[in-house]
Amino acid sequence: MGLNGFKLTLINCQSCGRRIMVRAADAERGSIRCTHVGCGAENALQTTLHYDDAIVKGLPEFGYLTYLGEPKVTYPLQFGPNVIGTSESCTIKVERFIHEGRCFISRRHCTLTVTFDQWSGKLRYQIQDGTREDNSPEVRYSLNGTYLNDSRLQKMELIDLNHEGVVTLGGVDRFRLTHYFIPPAMLNTYRVELAFNPDRTE
Incomplete structure (x- = not known):
């Protein structure tokens, strides 16, 4: 010492x-x-720092999805997994948008998960096709797929969704994601400087 x-x-x-x-x-x-x-x-x-994840308890929102068809509808997100579909059991229950007599969105279609990255101080948004049923590790996939930038998500694929990224459910119904950005002044109050780490040199 x-x-x-x-x-x-x-x-x-x-x-x-x-x-x-x-x-x-x-x-x-x-x-x-x-x-x-x-x-x-x-x-x-290099001095290391991170941000205390207790910050999420004080956030006023966690971003939202906007339906890009008619009528324009906005769906607020919650922290953690957001199950999207037409079922009443979904975190985000969307309308049964009808196209040529059909709805292409499954009852429990996909999962958009919001987490906090303590190193960058930003919320992270990840999407995957399908949902996990309560108390089961098994994933049930949508009937018509989930698309990001016109590419269909593969089974078990978990993809980061950028600010203003567009997700298409069932290949037909498009939604734009709006991130919530934590104000820098608020973020600084949750900054935690760590002791010098000898394993982290530039």
């Missing part, structure tokens, strides 16, 4: 690979020069 309680740490030099000792002054400066003869390389030290 060094001065002021800083724990002296050994890291591998990014240039020569030999061990060098990081002192408190090096950590504060954010870099350390290798002291081995013939090297002298400057090693950047």
Whole structure:
């Protein structure tokens, strides 16, 4: 243990690979020069941080889906899995949109999951065809498929959905996703700086 309680740490030099000792002054400066003869390389030290996931409890919304046909309908998302379909048991119950006498959306069609990425401080949106039934690991897939950018999702495929990405249910009914972006001022109040990590150097 060094001065002021800083724990002296050994890291591998990014240039020569030999061990060098990081002192408190090096950590504060954010870099350390290798002291081995013939090297002298400057090693950047990376401080790690993340954001406390308790932030999600205070968010006013989690984004929404907008139906791109008529009538325009907006469906707010919740944190966690959002089961989308025409059934009353769905998190997001959509209308039975009829095309030439048929509805192409299954009763429990797909799942859009909203999570929080503690490293980037952003909400993450992932979609997959089908849904899991309560207390069962088995996935039941939609009859007519789920499409992202005109490509049909494969079974068991979990895809990130970008802001303003368009999902097509059953190959016919299109929905645009609008992300919720956490305000930077709010995000900063949940910032957690971690102790210097010797395994994370640039």
